Amino acid sequence: MNVTNVKAATHTYPVYVGKNLRHWTARYLPKTYSSILIVTDETVACHYLEDVKASLSQETIFSHVIPAGEKSKNIDIFYQLHTKAIEIGLDRNSLMIALGGGVVGDVAGFAAATFMRGIDFIQMPTTILAHDSSVGGKVAINHEQGKNLIGNFYAPVAVMYDVSTLTTLTRREIRSGYAELLKEALLADSNMYQSLIRTDLSSLTSQKLTDQLTRGIDIKAEIVGADEREANIRKYLNLGHTLGHALESMLGYGSRTHGELVAIGILFTIRVSEKIYAVDLPYEQIYTWLSDNGYPLQWPSIEPEDILVKMKKDKKTINSTIQMVLLQGIGHPVLLELNDDDVLGYLQRFQQELNYQNE
Amino acid sequence: MNVTNVKAATHTYPVYVGKNLRHWTARYLPKTYSSILIVTDETVACHYLEDVKASLSQETIFSHVIPAGEKSKNIDIFYQLHTKAIEIGLDRNSLMIALGGGVVGDVAGFAAATFMRGIDFIQMPTTILAHDSSVGGKVAINHEQGKNLIGNFYAPVAVMYDVSTLTTLTRREIRSGYAELLKEALLADSNMYQSLIRTDLSSLTSQKLTDQLTRGIDIKAEIVGADEREANIRKYLNLGHTLGHALESMLGYGSRTHGELVAIGILFTIRVSEKIYAVDLPYEQIYTWLSDNGYPLQWPSIEPEDILVKMKKDKKTINSTIQMVLLQGIGHPVLLELNDDDVLGYLQRFQQELNYQNE
Structure with missing residues (x-):
């Protein structure tokens, strides 16, 4: 134990x-x-x-x-x-x-x-x-x-x-949970990321699950121990959730799982991070892993304009400005305030990309 | 200020x-x-x-x-x-x-x-x-x-x-507030008690009110500063409230004010304290002051048996045992667990006494 x-x-x-x-x-x-x-x-x-x-x-x-x-x-x-x-x-x-x-x-x-x-x-x-x-x-x-x-x-x-x-657990529930483990790996541990990306969720061993789960909990414990009330670094745990939460509340809770929508949010985060910081992040590798493991990656039929309105109601939003957790690399999260027009532009391009990839 | x-x-x-x-x-x-x-x-x-x-x-x-x-x-x-x-x-x-x-x-x-x-x-x-x-x-x-x-x-x-x-504020509201000031005086400050008992609420000066209010706040601040989460001494602030809360919830909030019912609770506390600790407390002086200042002191038409059941639902109750704050003297509160039969007996005697005094 x-x-x-x-x-x-x-x-x-x-x-x-x-x-x-x-x-x-x-x-x-x-x-x-x-x-x-x-x-x-x-x-x-x-x-x-x-x-x-x-x-x-x-x-x-x-x-x-x-x-x-x-x-x-x-x-x-x-x-x-x-x-x-x-x-x-x-x-x-x-x-x-x-x-x-x-x-x-x-x-x-x-x-x-x-x-x-x-x-x-x-x-x-x-x-x-x-x-x-x-x-x-x-x-x-x-x-x-x-x-x-x-x-x-x-x-x-x-x-x-x-x-x-x-x-x-069902396959959907395993997928949902693994999106958060992916998030933790991206935030803090490239070894864990390497392990995850080689994990086939349909043939998960009990040992592998226990190891990855424990590592995820360690990462989370370290972050919340340093900032329980989310004044600063705990906000990193919101990676993928600004979009994920907005989609979840617009689609109605339950039509896709929390983790499935966070997975889409993570992909979005990566694309925005690449644009803003001109860094090379493993978008394709993550997309492929998510796709191979059955995550639904089609763009939900919601307009980016409506999503933006919802994102601004997120409780992480301060002074009506959207804050996103971005990555300057695996293990290097950063919090950035973005203006509405930029977010809308990123959402529109990401919508096109997902539509294209899922054609 | x-x-x-x-x-x-x-x-x-x-x-x-x-x-x-x-x-x-x-x-x-x-x-x-x-x-x-x-x-x-x-x-x-x-x-x-x-x-x-x-x-x-x-x-x-x-x-x-x-x-x-x-x-x-x-x-x-x-x-x-x-x-x-x-x-x-x-x-x-x-x-x-x-x-x-x-x-x-x-x-x-x-x-x-x-x-x-x-x-x-x-x-x-x-x-x-x-x-x-x-x-x-x-x-x-x-x-x-x-x-x-x-x-x-x-x-x-x-x-x-x-x-x-x-x-x-109306007279009723002044009375309601002063019951809590009386409680604080009894818990911690016999000088404040002496001052209160000589106060005519119908001709309260702004200066006297400010002074007594400030002293009440000081007493409260000292107690909650030492025990915010009510693990021990903050429970003293419940003086008069075990009965007061029970009556309030049974009569329906509003028919008598919170303070008016706490005042009855304080009188009850004093009678119980006298019985248990054989101490001399100013029951008559307090009763007269309350009466002179228009506090309704008639026993409400509720049976002691029903009150007991309600008292046991108070959130101060642990393991279904009623805890009461009693006084070993002014400024000397103590917390005591009482068994149901004893509480019922005290309630019945107190009911008779109030009925007699208000005949």
């Missing part, structure tokens, strides 16, 4: 990565709790909820199952979690466990952060994608007008990553 | 108390903001909103007026504030100002704490009662099943207390 420690403003917490951790949950609790509420979704509940319940020996264990999918990250589910917590009598000495992917982690984490002004919570991610969201203390729900607009910085007391749960 | 500095986990912030501060808001901003949203309620808006707007010279000033009263501390108003913030384009470099009493401060503060995971906010209290809620960083909304159950610890960047706005 691997352990990475993550430094938050309030405390330092461990991220455990290993096989079958879900059968040993009690062993990794930082203290004794008066009661525990496990929050999970319909998909994950069938596979793993009973295992986790059984692994906690105490009597006061409750669970709450929410519908699967991004649409559950809303204010109603958030309020419902509070109602549940009140009805079962959670108190300030209770624990919430978020068992599932990013959606469960975000909404349950935000409920824990706000229930009686904050109780302990533990992330138990069950997707590759959630390696990103479960580390770093960002919790949130969506507003109808934008993703993650209502939330907190609220660090878990632990992250327990049972890699055995990843065996039930 | 008086300045008290309050230490929070994230930063130290000033509490300014003085006359006509609302005309000089810009002078006390800690930095320049890209835009400002002033949140206030219908009552306060008529009196002071234009003054505050005029005192901020920049162009990007917006305001949002919510209905007056405790019923506005709900999830819908909270979401509405987010919608407003998004629509006017607030970003991470924006400021929210809560202009009003505790309700405005709590709901706007919680919106600021969660908008894009937290933007700066300033408390501008316009009631005496809000001297308590505006200092210490507690922000929250109510759940249908309990008060302040959904919230954060989130410190403002400043508190600006314009005592000139207190001239428009």
Whole structure:
């Protein structure tokens, strides 16, 4: 089992990565709790909820199952979690466990952060994608007008990553998670990038997955440990997300996965970086790898003008100016403010390029 | 003008108390903001909103007026504030100002704490009662099943207390605020207690009010500076609130004021303290002062058994055991866990006593 420690403003917490951790949950609790509420979704509940319940020996264990999918990250589910917590009598000495992917982690984490002004919570991610969201203390729900607009910085007391749960992931979910691993590699580690680009996602070994996941978590932990509240370098983690988030909210959450849209955002970032910094980046290599691994790379039928409007509503936007994370090389991210006309021009050229490549 | 500095986990912030501060808001901003949203309620808006707007010279000033009263501390108003913030384009470099009493401060503060995971906010209290809620960083909304159950610890960047706005308060509002000042005096300062008990609320001078308010804020600042997250001594501030909150949520917010019910809670606390610690406390003196100043002291028509159930749902309750703040003397608070039967007995005796005194 691997352990990475993550430094938050309030405390330092461990991220455990290993096989079958879900059968040993009690062993990794930082203290004794008066009661525990496990929050999970319909998909994950069938596979793993009973295992986790059984692994906690105490009597006061409750669970709450929410519908699967991004649409559950809303204010109603958030309020419902509070109602549940009140009805079962959670108190300030209770624990919430978020068992599932990013959606469960975000909404349950935000409920824990706000229930009686904050109780302990533990992330138990069950997707590759959630390696990103479960580390770093960002919790949130969506507003109808934008993703993650209502939330907190609220660090878990632990992250327990049972890699055995990843065996039930679909191809789409694996792709979605690997886009974030690609992002982390591009931000910080050219060796990891070389390893990724030679990985065939359809024949992933458990060992390879564990190694790459752990390396991704290490990179993330290092960045958020240095800048939890996103004053500076944490913004780098937004690589590929300025476009990715805009597309996601315009297409409706779920029609393509988060990672699939981040992948398109990464390609866009690379093209803009090449234009601005006149650097040579492996666009073709990444495009080919994404394509070979089944990422949908067609331009979605949305006009660049509309995307621009959406990008300006992103919460990374300051004074209505779009900020993008660009690359001066692998491992050399940089944050740049761009004016609207330039962004629009880049979007139009990128649209043409994707259309041409997918003809 | 008086300045008290309050230490929070994230930063130290000033509490300014003085006359006509609302005309000089810009002078006390800690930095320049890209835009400002002033949140206030219908009552306060008529009196002071234009003054505050005029005192901020920049162009990007917006305001949002919510209905007056405790019923506005709900999830819908909270979401509405987010919608407003998004629509006017607030970003991470924006400021929210809560202009009003505790309700405005709590709901706007919680919106600021969660908008894009937290933007700066300033408390501008316009009631005496809000001297308590505006200092210490507690922000929250109510759940249908309990008060302040959904919230954060989130410190403002400043508190600006314009005592000139207190001239428009009603007698009920003055009473409500003074119950919290009485609480602070009992917790920490017998001189302040002596001063209070000789104060006739119907002929309050501006100077006396400013002095007592400042002393109350100092006491609160000292306690929250030592224990922001309520791990230990901050719990003392709950004196009178275990019963007060239960009655408030059972009677429906608004039928009696928060302070009027806290006053009853304080009397209850004193009786319980006398029983348990065999100490001599000025019950009669406080009862007479409250009565002389028009506090309604009749027992509300609620059964002690039902109150007990509600008290157990208070978020200060741990492991379903009621914790009460008691007094071993003025300036000597202590926290005690009580069993249900004892609490019920104390409630029944106190009910009889109040009924007798009010016959």
